[in-house]
Amino acid sequence: MNQSNCMVAQSGGPTAAINASLAGVISGIKKSGKYDTCYGAINGILGILNERYLNLSQMIPDEKNLNRLKVTPAMYLGSCRHKLPDYKDDDSAYVFIFNQFAKLNIKAFFYIGGNDSMDTVLKLSDYAAKIKSDIRIIGVPKTIDNDLCMIDHTPGFGSAAKYIASTMLEIAHDTFIYAVKSVTIVEIMGRDAGWLTAASALARNDYNTAPHFIYLPEVAFDKEQFLTDIRNKLKTLNNVIVAVSEGIRDKNGDYITASKAVADQFGHQQLSGAGKALEFLVKENIGVKVRSIEINVLQRCASHLASATDQSEAFALGEHAVLLAEEGVTASMVTLTRTSNTPYAVAYDHAPIRGIANEAKSIPREWINAHGNDIRQELYNYLYPLIQGEVSLTYQNGVPVYMPVPHLKPDHVS
Amino acid sequence: MNQSNCMVAQSGGPTAAINASLAGVISGIKKSGKYDTCYGAINGILGILNERYLNLSQMIPDEKNLNRLKVTPAMYLGSCRHKLPDYKDDDSAYVFIFNQFAKLNIKAFFYIGGNDSMDTVLKLSDYAAKIKSDIRIIGVPKTIDNDLCMIDHTPGFGSAAKYIASTMLEIAHDTFIYAVKSVTIVEIMGRDAGWLTAASALARNDYNTAPHFIYLPEVAFDKEQFLTDIRNKLKTLNNVIVAVSEGIRDKNGDYITASKAVADQFGHQQLSGAGKALEFLVKENIGVKVRSIEINVLQRCASHLASATDQSEAFALGEHAVLLAEEGVTASMVTLTRTSNTPYAVAYDHAPIRGIANEAKSIPREWINAHGNDIRQELYNYLYPLIQGEVSLTYQNGVPVYMPVPHLKPDHVS
Numbered sequence A, B: 001m002n003q004s005n006c007m008v009a010q011s012g013g014p015t016a017a018i019n020a021s022l023a024g025v026i027s028g029i030k031k032s033g034k035y036d037t038c039y040g041a042i043n044g045i046l047g048i049l050n051e052r053y054l055n056l057s058q059m060i061p062d063e064k065n066l067n068r069l070k071v072t073p074a075m076y077l078g079s080c081r082h083k084l085p086d087y088k089d090d091d092s093a094y095v096f097i098f099n100q101f102a103k104l105n106i107k108a109f110f111y112i113g114g115n116d117s118m119d120t121v122l123k124l125s126d127y128a129a130k131i132k133s134d135i136r137i138i139g140v141p142k143t144i145d146n147d148l149c150m151i152d153h154t155p156g157f158g159s160a161a162k163y164i165a166s167t168m169l170e171i172a173h174d175t176f177i178y179a180v181k182s183v184t185i186v187e188i189m190g191r192d193a194g195w196l197t198a199a200s201a202l203a204r205n206d207y208n209t210a211p212h213f214i215y216l217p218e219v220a221f222d223k224e225q226f227l228t229d230i231r232n233k234l235k236t237l238n239n240v241i242v243a244v245s246e247g248i249r250d251k252n253g254d255y256i257t258a259s260k261a262v263a264d265q266f267g268h269q270q271l272s273g274a275g276k277a278l279e280f281l282v283k284e285n286i287g288v289k290v291r292s293i294e295i296n297v298l299q300r301c302a303s304h305l306a307s308a309t310d311q312s313e314a315f316a317l318g319e320h321a322v323l324l325a326e327e328g329v330t331a332s333m334v335t336l337t338r339t340s341n342t343p344y345a346v347a348y349d350h351a352p353i354r355g356i357a358n359e360a361k362s363i364p365r366e367w368i369n370a371h372g373n374d375i376r377q378e379l380y381n382y383l384y385p386l387i388q389g390e391v392s393l394t395y396q397n398g399v400p401v402y403m404p405v406p407h408l409k410p411d412h413v414s
Helices: A020-033 A045-049 A064-068 A094-103 A117-130 A156-175 A195-201 A223-236 A274-285 A308-326 A377-387 B019-032 B045-051 B062-070 B092-103 B114-128 B157-173 B195-203 B225-233 B274-285 B308-326 B376-387
Strands: A005-010 A038-041 A053-055 A106-113 A136-142 A180-190 A213-216 A241-246 A287-292 A334-339 A344-352 B005-011 B038-041 B054-057 B106-113 B137-139 B182-187 B214-216 B239-245 B288-292 B330-342 B343-354
Touching: A005 A045, A020 A038, A020 A064, A020 A136, A020 A308, A020 B019, A038 A045, A045 A094, A094 A117, A106 A117, A106 A308, A117 A136, A136 A241, A156 A180, A156 A195, A156 A241, A156 A308, A156 A377, A180 A195, A180 A274, A195 A213, A195 A241, A195 A377, A213 A223, A223 A241, A223 A274, A241 A274, A241 A334, A287 B182, A308 A334, A308 A344, A308 A377, A308 B005, A308 B214, A334 A377, B005 B019, B005 B045, B019 B038, B019 B062, B019 B106, B019 B308, B038 B045, B038 B195, B045 B092, B092 B106, B092 B114, B106 B114, B106 B308, B114 B137, B137 B308, B157 B195, B157 B239, B157 B308, B157 B376, B182 B195, B182 B274, B195 B214, B195 B239, B195 B274, B195 B376, B214 B225, B225 B239, B225 B274, B239 B274, B274 B288, B308 B330, B308 B376, B330 B376
Parallel strands: A005 A038, A005 A106, A106 A136, A136 A334, A180 A241, A180 A287, A213 A241, B005 B038, B005 B106, B106 B137, B137 B330, B182 B239, B182 B288, B214 B239
Antiparallel strands: A038 A053, A334 A344, B038 B054, B330 B343
């Protein structure tokens, strides 16, 4: 038996496009013809440690399955948030993993994920170099947060941005119906970077100016300035809509949350987010009708409103990762570069994993206005191409048709 | 000048289909050829009291505009929550309104709304009878809550139900990715009736059994029973997903909320909903990973995922209201009856407004299982046809194209 196989896994938080990258890897492997079997490790790197694999060559046998996988939200293979130790401290996991690779004749390992997952790619690459393994280890980027370095933007971001922009427009329609003054706070994901919150600006059109303010983690949040912004806007507009990142902080770096000493009727305590905190600020200090809306996980799993641009790039990155492995590249992440903005075009490339893992990319300050309460045209221009194009979905019984996920099956107990 | 005009207005909370009914009224008026101008009162009945009208015959001149209006969420004409006094106590508003009708040669008035709006239709009808006015007054139903009487289901409900079912399926995909036990609580609108929460069951398919429990306002909520449900389910399933109505109450009729003595870092108090309350219950008593998701206003304004069935029925009801007025019907609400479930078919009719205003329709207890934690097949069968069919939307710049709403315009100050 002289098989040549490969393995793929997914890790971190879900996106609407992460399965498109998985489909891209599977497609790339089929095209290459150099691998006998493509294994999927279940729940990321944990799947290897627990010897839990799927035979993807059998499970996704044809184009129809591949296309369905492409539009399915979250991780077909499941995910994990598992940090490998430094192999210098404890190499037992590494020994086990590379033994598994040897046992299954794995020649290439593709890990689809965000910052933390790229840390795993880095550590596996370092260990592979140490033991002089020739297994190709390639990271395939994804994160709705768009905060990975060395890449123009991350797969998953465009779909989340499209959902946020469309939802913001719909919230604007929903908000402006009453002839009473009101403030609506929309809390959007993004703990350290404001890319997703900035994307709410894409809801603006020739009749809609909402969101009227955008507050980002990149700018220290000033409570008094916020209240002044709102008070001034209410002078000329009945209904003010605010987009705010969950990750806004004050000038001391403390998160703005409505968190302290919160107890309910059962005597429990809770943590609430930036949206609630701003809601209270308006309620207590301005006194108009106010509500907050947390878009929550819907922004990362609403594949029914995925960006076709995002999905096709995620797929292409998966395919390109396989090409790289064939060319002998390892210890790298597949990347994309924007070669032109109008017309929008990208090129696929790769970068050493060392400069990517554990780094994060924020919005450049010069792409945010001086007051720190809105974005500049440069950022709008950057964001705009990423949400273009609608994906073609099939509906059955009134809901979207996605790929049946193994761990969702009724008989699945893990 | 011997004009014959009519007027239409919208009231209450938004839905994804309420503008389809407005489009139906406008279309019906065009087809009838009996009216010169169709006026739209801005912000419901308040528009008449404040003499603020749009000339809809000019603003929606053609089929293209009508089709765009049909898919636009919330109220094109704005809304209000204004309760008219009993005319026997104070008839000044009535005198003013009917003077306005006379001045504008209004022969028919169509009011699109839910329970409260039908109260306005009833009161105007009673006053019209008293002064022997021959102005036809017709209510056109809408409410995502599906709690109007004398109608099989309400326009707006099917679209919200489709959004909830699709979103629940996407949340299931998002939830099942980690190999750790978790509970996800999804809070859905519905203060007094559980129809919307029940619709989450439409997310179930051959691989997805979520939501695993459904708690409705129709059944007294028992904290211990809930915890037992969750504990038992976690024995056979890693990730349990719960759908809960915002309106669940205990056996004393008190709302289940996480509300008491809640203070944040700014010293404010807050009210939180049933979802947060259940989240705390699980956190304190079971101790697994738990999160709550409030679908919030998205369920009522997400026109990008409207039900084609819902939209076409809402439109047909608007057209039928005009027909009724022509036939001399007044003091009524246009209704629909389900004449067959397989294949699904409806007939349009009308019912006296007196039996509808201020009444509410709950889910029959026999459509809920004995334990009160799930729905029965009968309810599934009732719900299923209402979310069928996808609406055709145009996208521009990556977001849906809706009808520019007058009060959303940048230069609009009301």
